[in-house]
Each structure stands twice: as structure tokens, then as C-alpha cells.
Amino acid sequence: MIIGVPREIKNNENRVALTPAGVMTLTQAGHQVLIENGAGIESGFSNREYEEAGAFLREDAENVWKEAEMIMKVKEPLEKEYKFFREDLILFTYLHLANVPELAEALTKHKVTAIAYETVEVDHTLPLLTPMSEVAGRMAAQIGAQFLEKSRGGSGVLLSGIPGVRRGKVTIIGGGVVGTNAAKIAIGLGADVTIIDLNADRLRQLDDLFGAEINTLMSNPLNIALSVQESDLLIGAVLIPGAKAPRLVTEDMVKTMHPGSVIVDVAIDQGGIVETIDHITTHDDPTYTKHGVLHYAVANMPGAVPRTSTTGLTNVTVSYALKIANKGLLPALQSSPPLMKGVNTAAGHVTYEAVANDLGFDYLPPEKALSIK
Numbered sequence: 001m002i003i004g005v006p007r008e009i010k011n012n013e014n015r016v017a018l019t020p021a022g023v024m025t026l027t028q029a030g031h032q033v034l035i036e037n038g039a040g041i042e043s044g045f046s047n048r049e050y051e052e053a054g055a056f057l058r059e060d061a062e063n064v065w066k067e068a069e070m071i072m073k074v075k076e077p078l079e080k081e082y083k084f085f086r087e088d089l090i091l092f093t094y095l096h097l098a099n100v101p102e103l104a105e106a107l108t109k110h111k112v113t114a115i116a117y118e119t120v121e122v123d124h125t126l127p128l129l130t131p132m133s134e135v136a137g138r139m140a141a142q143i144g145a146q147f148l149e150k151s152r153g154g155s156g157v158l159l160s161g162i163p164g165v166r167r168g169k170v171t172i173i174g175g176g177v178v179g180t181n182a183a184k185i186a187i188g189l190g191a192d193v194t195i196i197d198l199n200a201d202r203l204r205q206l207d208d209l210f211g212a213e214i215n216t217l218m219s220n221p222l223n224i225a226l227s228v229q230e231s232d233l234l235i236g237a238v239l240i241p242g243a244k245a246p247r248l249v250t251e252d253m254v255k256t257m258h259p260g261s262v263i264v265d266v267a268i269d270q271g272g273i274v275e276t277i278d279h280i281t282t283h284d285d286p287t288y289t290k291h292g293v294l295h296y297a298v299a300n301m302p303g304a305v306p307r308t309s310t311t312g313l314t315n316v317t318v319s320y321a322l323k324i325a326n327k328g329l330l331p332a333l334q335s336s337p338p339l340m341k342g343v344n345t346a347a348g349h350v351t352y353e354a355v356a357n358d359l360g361f362d363y364l365p366p367e368k369a370l371s372i373k
């Protein structure tokens with residue numbers, strides 16, 4: 001199979017879909033990999049390293065998209081890439097379609113088979129989302145701590161406190177991968193950490209993991225309101241796979257926060273859990289202030305640490321890419337229920353139920369859309 005890797009074009013998206021090691025896994029299996037000139041530079045990988053791994057360079061994105069049977073990316077295609085969509089194209093990338101209706105329109109119009117990393121599912125886990133959630137969770141605590149500094153617009157609270165002065169309060173809503181990793185760093189910084197989740201078993205696991213270093217609370221509007229009110233740093237980390245994130249933190253709750261407090265809504269890629277977040281921000285201009293509270297809503301946080309993130313991402317995606325390339329799309333999907341769960345659009349249909357429901361498309365299971373028996 002011919003696999004293409006274009007350079008990422010989103011604001012400060014410094015990751016690339018494959019490391020040279022990932023390329024070598026594919027080329028040694030007999031596949032052809034096309035890399036756009038300079039695609040790996042920001043992640044620390046030169047054209048030469050890719051060529052040594054067996055890839056062929058292409059001068060521009062157009063040639064990569066046109067020649068490849070499968071395109072591997074990191075972030076969802078932006079509008080200027082929609083012109084490359086075509087019926088026989090396999091697109092393997094993060095999509096977060098519930099938050100990008102125009103992309104769902106374009107993919108279905110051109111009948112692209114789009115497999116979203118974030119909905120590939122194994123035993124109720126999302127293995128292609130996990131490493132980037134680990135990165136974003138860890139970053140959320142350190143970014144929050146930075147924006148609490150006065151010079152960055154924050155209230156001037158040091159999360160660790162000092163002897164004689166109380167520690168800063170961090171509330172994390174959603175105790176999955178992002179939430180757990182945010183907690184690890186926030187605890188390391190010495191903060192007073194509360195994790196809120198809807199799943200009682202998950203709260204038990206977190207209690208076993210962190211013991212007295214955290215407080216756990218069941219997710220309900222009252223617990224959320226009381227915790228938000230006293231938080232110096234609020235981290236949004238909820239996910240309902242494929243679906244738009246539930247707006248759990250209302251504008252009235254945000255109004256109760258101390259001026260200069262910080263919200264880092266990691267769940268922004270699915271629309272965010274905070275009512276006062278009305279737009280996605282970028283690494284170039286990451287925050288805005290509303291009701292005196294700093295809002296951080298960057299949807300590609302791991303793009304800021306590409307040396308770590310690109311390798312973490314390739315580590316988990318390459319075996320799935322290899323499966324598609326070795327077997328061909330339909331046999332690969334047929335033999336891999338996890339991969340089948342990743343199919344978000346195919347043959348002109350939205351094939352992931354939560355996405356279809358949120359965007360008002362008719363849902364067709366991927367097996368039916370692709371006539372797989």
C-alpha cells in the first residue's frame with residue numbers, strides 16, 4: 001500500500017504522523033511511504049532520517065495526498081485540505097468530528113473512509129487517544145500553574161503554597177487518562193487536588209491509586225458548583241467517546257470563581273465542558289478572560305511538545321496502519337473490531353453513532369456502509 005504523511009498545518013502543530021522508526025515498520029513490510037518535505041523537522045526528524053528508513057520524499061502536500069492510498073495525519077484536515085478528498089481515500093488521523101460539522105460534510109460528500117484515532121476501541125479503552133491524553137493531562141497542570149502567575153494574568157497563587165500559606169486548589173472534572181495524569185503533576189506540584197467523575201468504580205480506582213493525596217467526588221451539579229467556586233485551577237477532562245462534551249460547568253459557576261483563577265479545558269477538542277468557552281484557542285494566543293477567569297482552550301496541546309508526542313503517537317498507531325496496509329481496508333476492518341470502531345465516515349455515511357446523533361446525520365453502521373458481511 002502507498003501511505004502518505006503530509007506536514008501538519010494547524011497552528012503550532014509540530015507533530016507528524018510517523019517517526020522514522022514507524023516508517024521503517026511499514027517499509028520493511030513492503031509498503032511505500034511518502035513523506036512531505038520537512039514534515040518531521042519540528043519533531044526533530046530530518047528528511048534524511050526518513051529516507052534512511054525507506055521513505056520517499058515529496059516536495060509538497062498535493063503529491064502526497066494524490067499518490068497515497070492511505071493518508072496518516074495527526075490533526076483533522078483543515079478546509080484547505082478538503083480539496084484532496086476522494087472516494088478511494090483512507091484517512092487515518094484524529095478527527096473529533098462532533099466538533100467539526102463542516103469536516104463531516106466534506107468527508108461524506110467525497111465518500112472518504114475516515115478512521116478516527118480517538119474512537120478505535122479495545123475493551124472500553126481508547127488506545128490511540130491514550131498517549132496524547134497522557135501528554136495533555138500532564139501539560140494541563142503545568143500550564144495552569146504558569147497562568148496562575150500574575151504576569152500571565154493569573155491570581156498570583158502558587159499551587160504548592162508555602163509553610164503558613166494554604167496550597168492552591170485544583171479541581172479536575174473527569175478522572176480518566178487526562179484527569180489521572182493532570183492529578184499526578186498537580187500532586188507533584190503540591191496542590192490540593194479534587195477529582196470529580198461520574199463513574200463510582202473509577203473514583204474507587206483513583207482513591208486506591210492516590211490515597212489521601214486527592215479528594216474524590218461524585219459528579220453532580222452541586223458538587224461541581226461547590227468545587228468550581230473554590231478552585232484556583234479547574235481542568236476539564238470529561239469524555240463520552242465520539243460525542244460532543246457535556247457542558248457541566250455553567251456560566252453562573254464560572255462567575256463564582258476568584259478573579260485570576262484559571263480554567264484549562266482539555267476536552268475542548270470535543271467542544272469543551274465549560275459554558276463560557278465559546279471558541280478554540282491556539283498556542284499562539286492560548287487564553288482569554290471572561291468574568292475575570294482565564295480560559296485556556298487549545299485543542300492540540302501535545303503539538304507543543306512534539307519530541308515526546310510524535311513518538312508516543314507513532315508507538316500506538318503504527319500497528320493499526322500496518323494491519324490496514326498488509327490486509328487491505330475491508331479485510332483489516334473485518335478482522336479487527338477495534339479498528340472497525342474507528343470508522344467515522346464511509347461510503348458517504350457517518351458511521352459512528354454518537355457523531356451522527358450530535359451532527360444530525362443518519363447513522364449507518366460501518367459494516368453496512370462498506371457492505372462487509
Ligand SMILES: NC(=O)C1=CN([C@@H]2O[C@H](COP(=O)(O)OP(=O)(O)OC[C@H]3O[C@@H](n4cnc5c(N)ncnc54)[C@H](O)[C@@H]3O)[C@@H](O)[C@H]2O)C=CC1
Nearest residue numbers: 132133136174175176177178197198219238239299300301
Ligand atoms: N486538548 C487537547 O489537546 C487534547 C484533548 N484530549 C481530550 O481530553 C478529553 C478526555 O480524554 P481522556 O481522559 O482520554 O478520556 P477518558 O475516557 O480516559 O476519561 C474520561 C472520563 O470522563 C468521565 N466522565 C464522563 N462523563 C462525566 C461526567 N458527566 N462528569 C464527570 N466525569 C465524567 C468518565 O467516567 C471518564 O473517567 C477527550 O475529549 C480527549 O479527546 C486528549 C488529548 C489532547
Ligand SMILES: CC(=O)C(=O)O
Nearest residue numbers: 094132269299300302
Ligand atoms: C487527541 C488530540 O486531539 C490531540 O492530541 O491533538
